[in-house]
Amino acid sequence: MSEALFRNEPVPSTPYVADGVSISLAAPLKRYSLRARTAEALETVLNVKVPQKIGATEGGIACLGPDEWLLRTAAETAMPTGAGLPVAITDIGERSICLIVEGPRAAELLMTGCPLDLDNFAVGRATRTIYETVEIIIIREGEDRFHVEVWRSFAAWLWTAFTAAASH
Amino acid sequence: MSGFRLETGGRIDRSQPVTFSFDGKTYTGFAGDSLASALLANGVMLFGRSFKYHRPRGLVAAGSEEPNALISVNRGPGRFTPNLRATGVEIHDGLKAFSQNRWPSLAMDFGAINDRLGMFFPAGFYNKTFMWPRSFWDKVYEPAIRKMAGLGDAPTAEDPDVYASTYAHCDLLIIGAGPAGIDAALGAMDTNKRIVLMDEQDELGGGALADPALWPWLERSVKALTDAANVTILTRTTAFGYYHDNFIGAVQRLTDHRPENEDTPREKLWRIRAGEVVLAQGAIERPLVFDGNDTPGVMLSSAAKVYANRYGVAVGKTPALMASHDSGWHDVFALAKAGVGISAIIDVRESVDSALMLEAERLGIPVYLNHGVVGVNGRHNVSAVDICDYGNQRVHRVNTDALLMAGGWTPSVHLWSHSKGSLKWRDELGAYVPDLPNENVVCVGGCSGDWDFGTGAVIDMLPTPKDQSRIKAFVDFQNDVTAKDIKLAVREGFRSIEHIKRYTTNGMATDQGKTSNLNGLQIASSALDKPVPDIGLTSFRPPYTPQTFGALAGHAKGALFQPTRTTNIDSWAQAHGAVFELVAQWRRARYFPKAGENMHAAVNRECVAVRSSVGIFDASTLGKIEVVGPDAAEFLNRMYTNPWKALEPGRCRYGLLLKEDGFITDDGVSARLAPDRFHLTTTTGGAARVLNMMEDYLQTEWPDLDVWLTSTTEQYAVIALQGPNARKVLEPLVEGIDLSAEAFPHMAIREGTICGIETRLFRVSFTGELGFEINVPTAYGRAVWEQLMAQGAQYDITPYGTEAMHVLRAEKGFIIVGQDTDGTVTPFDAGLDWAVGKKKPDFVGKRSMARPDIVAPGRKQLIGLLTDDPNVVLEEGAQIVADPKQPIPMTMIGHVTSSYWSEALGRSIAMALVAGGHDMTGGTLHIPMPGKTHSAKVSGVVFYDPEGARLHV
Amino acid sequence: MILIHCPYCDEKRPEIEFANAGQAHIARPLDPSGQSDAEWEAYLFIRANPRGRHHERWRHIHGCGRFFNAVRDTVTDKFETTYKAGEPRR
Structure with missing residues (x-):
């Protein structure tokens, strides 16, 4: 078969660095949408701890809703399909990309278009929200470090919006 | 002077x-x-x-x-x-x-x-005069x-400035940084609250800027606030609107005060959510209403004090004061202290506080009590004023080069009113003041009616012995409304201030009546002989002062105006000269012109390539939903019109989705990957709508079903490979899938790899040719596309765009939801009754298919149209009539929904929705167009390969 | 922009994360084919338009994704309460 094909990313691979904040494309991740009525139902299938509270993250799993979790991992382990069980595990590894927004002005940058109060958004918390009109998922990885998941088709726009706002 | x-x-x-x-x-x-x-x-x-x-x-x-x-x-x-x-x-x-x-x-x-x-x-005047003839309004009168009558010219060139925008959050937002606002900030500074203090002026201080005695305090206070880590100070920032739940819009002017134009933002829009708001906007001095009160040189006494004390400018050598309020006296005393000679103090009141009289006497200022100005001399500047002694009605002249008005104060309740806080009338102030809040907000200082500059008389206008019809006493300076206009409105029968306002335009200028509303109310009140609270108060609405469109748009201009969604293959299309169109938010390649080709030629070439060899199409924008769980088939069976439970894994089915009202809302081919896993597709524009609709039924009608929906639209890039040579192009690149017609029939799905990348390979066709839709993880879309282009070179593989796709599907009579349907088309109307499961007891929209109007005859139905002149391509949207000889206006029985030149058939084809159309096959309909009425024969909608022989190869 | 309390996330979130979904507590009949034309018409088309207290559905579409019910005053635009789908009318 032909040699390994190249990945085509919607944003530059070179980080954008501005005063107090940088924006960069995260390395490829595996992503799964995990759905079930309870965290326990998933724990049985995955054999890992699954956070109960909306907004909580644990071991790369973020609880986004009462029946929805997002698993992000760099590991190459195979995922169970959950076939026949009352759970839904769906591969969404390439649905979004992750932008890393980092620096003392990271929260300030996100708040240029996100209406959440990120001063009161604890490290480790994750949520789906919106930046102007584009849906994103924000995960606070550190005091000055956020992961922003955005669907691929919107990524170029979001990159332009972030870099414009960061330059101001 | x-x-x-x-x-x-x-x-x-x-x-x-x-x-x-x-x-x-x-x-x-x-x-x-x-x-x-x-x-x-x-x-x-x-x-x-x-x-x-x-x-x-x-x-x-x-x-x-x-x-x-x-x-x-x-x-x-x-x-x-x-x-x-x-x-x-x-x-x-x-x-x-x-x-x-x-x-x-x-x-x-x-x-x-x-x-x-x-x-x-x-x-x-305008309403009464320019009503006739009606047609003159647009062409003659209005221009x-x-x-x-107008304001400044609207700019014509594109604005090159950039504008910033942000959300912000604070515990305490203080609007207005006069003494009251600053005190509020100082009082809260030592808490752990996040405080924002904003003021529209370039420095903090408000009224204190005109009071040198307060400057040491101001300097200390500003330093303390500047040093406080929890206080954000925003100067040159106007809070223009107060919205629900303490959401405040403000614009900060960043560069206009600097000499050079800069690359940095000109203005910044602040969208602030505050826990608590303190309004400290102060109060605005009220002009007095008398003949000639708009002459240059007549101004508010408080303004004269600001010019003198803040800017070191005197408004005249010998200004006089016309007062009904103590504050004007204090202002002219301050002017006298600054070295300005005061020619006279005139006050309508018969007596004032003796301390004021003593100070005037000490400063040697002549005082005229129980007097009022009844005329102003000078056209471009005041030269003298005529004052009337109300005791004996005698008028005499006072020489002066400026006249200062002190008519009392109006609390600035604009933002309070935006927030829907209620107001109460205070007779002694002659003003509305804040009463009950509707948000977590307090008013402090002048805007709450709390001030210390004495008292005054509340009057509507200065009495005058002159003929009322001969004077011009202005109430609203900006809209040129006089006291006479308001009295006329009352005489003509207007009773509510809301109507008087609209009739006279009082308070409707860009200043929203900041200086005129209360005087207008008083005059209307006197004319109606009713107390002010009985005639109401007009509403204040955002913006407090006019703001630029640029600030409100913020980043949303140019490339950031709205998101344009692009596929992974978009960059290839761009590099290969595609002409694009927007479909929903997506940018899609419409056609790929070669040098010298117009759209018609390019689309014909692309269509021929698909029918004769192989074409390649970026179908990534198709909506996709993964439906997973033990009840997945049951759920789809309830949602779609056709049966899903018996669909074998590995097979696909065309799904037709209705709304509960029985009308088609979406369609798409979906595949069963496993007993509990389906891969749905939706139309490009319908993806979000369909997912929302399915979630709605799942969450709220059938929460007992164990099934979950995940949008996978963007998980997969989709490449459609269509044409008799499609299999030959694909075969060398695919592993793990037997592509033979027997092993992989039409409407099937297989999983394997292409170029080493995992793929969900559909054998489906929207063209009527042998076709595949290759789903690969999005990041690899372009790479796989390029491999297919290379592999297909020997077959002259041809990329085609949405325009050719539309022609090819129309030749096969495949509908586009939203083009050939419009939200009032049932499956039967569209000729899709074959896709409705007759034996299913229920599905979304089934009951509505038996509604009286749906089963009534004469519904618009989808038909094919073949023009009698095969070279005529009808206009999409053209109206259709049965008899072209009928008198105008004709009875229109339908319209053309799709119309193209078909190179494969060597003629035009069209689809149309026509009342009773299914019964007209073979008949002739007429399509009146500018210059000519075309005739066309009614046909079925499948124009090409009606047996479907080309699919099953 | 109002704040809306999402009963699933149990916090107030900005309005632009939500989508209105029409009047609440209109259950789809269990047996639609057994409905008379008049009953079906009432289910499909007839909606309340009160001045004041209104029960309506919202979806935290750019958040947890859940549909829920709310009581909103149509005059003041203030939310009286929100509660999970399936809970009794308040």
């Missing part, structure tokens, strides 16, 4: 001269001057012409309530800003400002003839009126 710079005083920096121009003439001011103060210091009294009568106008105020001195600033191409208040424009070197609404010049204005003809322009 006119204004001049005082020897000392003010907060201006006399060591920093600033050169600027007004109407092309160069002037010098100092750093710290407003355009108003700098021009006043240069003796300029005439700032503009009034809106309707073109009367010469000067400064009334020193702040953002200024109604008269509207000017334009030109900062270069595309940077022309009209309707700025000269009082709020900070001068800088090179500033170019211009007066407005005058021709040919400010001093000699042709339109001033309106003033002489003023008797012909009463309230409601002429707009030329004569």
Whole structure:
């Protein structure tokens, strides 16, 4: 078969660095949408701890809703399909990309278009929200470090919006 | 005489001269001057012409309530800003400002003839006069009126400036940084609250800036607040609107006060959510209403004090005061202290506080109690005033070069009113003050009616012995509304202030009546002989002062106007000369013209390639939903019209989705990957809508079902490979899938790899040819596309766009939901009854298919149309009639939904929705178009390969 | 922009994360084919338009994704309460 094909990313691979904040494309991740009525139902299938509270993250799993979790991992382990069980595990590894927004002005940058109060958004918390009109998922990885998941088709726009706002 | 710079005083920096121009003439001011103060210091009294009568106008105020001195600033191409208040424009070197609404010049204005003809322009004049003939309004009256009565010119060039925008959150937002606002900030500073203190002016202080005795306190306070880590100070920032749940919109002006245009944002829009709001906007002094009160040189007494104490400018050598309130006395005492000679104090009241009398006497100022101004001499500047002794009605003249008005105070309740806080009337103030809040907000200081500058009499207008019909006593300076206009409105039967306002336009100018509303109310109240609270108060609405469109748009211009979604293959299309179109938010390649080709030629070539060899198409925008769980088949069975439970894994089915009202809302081919896993597709534009609709049923009607929906639209890039050679192109690249016709029939799905990348490979066709849709993880879409292009080169593989896709599907009679349907088309209307499961007891929309209107005859139905002249391509949207000879207006029985040139058939084809269309096959219909009425035969909708032989190869 | 309390996330979130979904507590009949034309019409088309207290559905579409019910005053635009789908009318 032909040699390994190249990945085509919607944003530059070179980080954008501005005063107090940088924006960069995260390395490829595996992503799964995990759905079930309870965290326990998933724990049985995955054999890992699954956070109960909306907004909580644990071991790369973020609880986004009462029946929805997002698993992000760099590991190459195979995922169970959950076939026949009352759970839904769906591969969404390439649905979004992750932008890393980092620096003392990271929260300030996100708040240029996100209406959440990120001063009161604890490290480790994750949520789906919106930046102007584009849906994103924000995960606070550190005091000055956020992961922003955005669907691929919107990524170029979001990159332009972030870099414009960061330059101001 | 006119204004001049005082020897000392003010907060201006006399060591920093600033050169600027007004109407092309160069002037010098100092750093710290407003355009108003700098021009006043240069003796300029005439700032503009009034809106309707073109009367010469000067400064009334020193702040953002200024109604008269509207000017334009030109900062270069595309940077022309009209309707700025000269009082709020900070001068800088090179500033170019211009007066407005005058021709040919400010001093000699042709339109001033309106003033002489003023008797012909009463309230409601336009409504009464220009109603007939109706057709004259657009063409004749409106352009002429707009030329004569207007504000600054709208800019014409594109705005090159950038604008920033942000959300912000705080625990305490203080709006207005006068003494009350600053005290509120100081009081909260030592808590752990996040505090934002904003003020529209360039420095904090508000009224304290005009009171040198407070400057040491101000300096200490500003330093303390600046040093506090939890306090954010925003100057040059106007809170323009107060919205639900303590959400405040504010615009910060960042660069207009600087000499150079910069790359940094010109303004910044702040969208602030505050836990608690303190409104400290202060109060606005009220003008007095008397004949000639709009003459340049007549201004608010508080403004004269600001010009003297803040800017070191006197409004005249010998100003006089016309007061009904103590505060004016204090103002002229301050002016006297600053070295300005006061020619007279005139007060309508019969007596005032003896301390005021003593101070006037000590300063040697003549005092006229129980007097009022009844006339102003001078056209471009005050030269003298006529005052009337109300005791004996005698009028005598006082020489003066400026007249200061002190008519009391109006609390600035604008933002309070935006927030829907209630107001109460206070008789002794003659003003509305905040009553009950509707948000977590308090009003402090002047805007709550709390001030310490004494008391006054509340009057509607100064009494005068003159003939009322011969005087012009202005209430609303900006909209040229006089006391007479308001009285006329009352005489003509208007009773509510809301109606009086709209009839006279009082308070409807860009200043929203900051100086005129209360005087207008008092006059209406007197004319109606009813107390003010009984005739109400008009609403204040955002914005508090006008804001630029640029600030409100923020980043949303140019490339950021709205998100344009692009696929992974978009960059290839761009590099290969595609012409794009927007479909929903997506940018899609419409066709790929070769050198010299127009759209028609390119689309024909692309269609021929698909029918004769192989074409390649980016179908990534198709909506995709993964439906997973033990009840997945049951759920789809309830949602779609056709049966899903018996669909074998590995097979696909066309799904038709109705809304509960029985009308088609979406369609798409979906595949069963496993007993509990489906891969749905939706239309490009319907993806979000369908997912939302399915979630709605799942969450709220059938929460018992164990099934979950995940959008996978963007997980997969989708490449459609269509044409008789499609399999040959695919075969060398695919592993793990037997592509033979027997092993992989039409409407099947297989999983394997292509070029080493995992794929969900559909054998489906939207063209009628042998076809595949290759789903690969999105990041690899372009790479796989390029491999297919390379592999297909020997078959002359041809990329095609949405236009060719539309032609190819129309040749096969495949509908596009939203083009061939419009939300009122049932499966039967569309000829899709074969896709409805007759035996299913229920699915979304089934019951509605038996509604009386749905089963009634005469519904519009989808048919094919073949024009009698095969070269005529009908217009999409064209109306259809049965008999072209009927009288106009004809009865229209339907319209063309899709229409194309079909190169494969060598003729045009069309689809149409026509009432009773299914029964017309073989008949002739007529399509009237400009210049000619076309005739067409009714046919079925499948124009090409009706047996489907080309699919099953 | 109002704040809306999402009963699933149990916090107030900005309005632009939500989508309105019409009047609440209109259950799809269990047996639609057994409905008379008049009953079906009432289910499909007839909606309340009160001045004041209104029960309506919202979806935290750019958040947890859940539909829920709310009581909103149509005059003041203030939310009286929100509660999870399936809970009794308040």
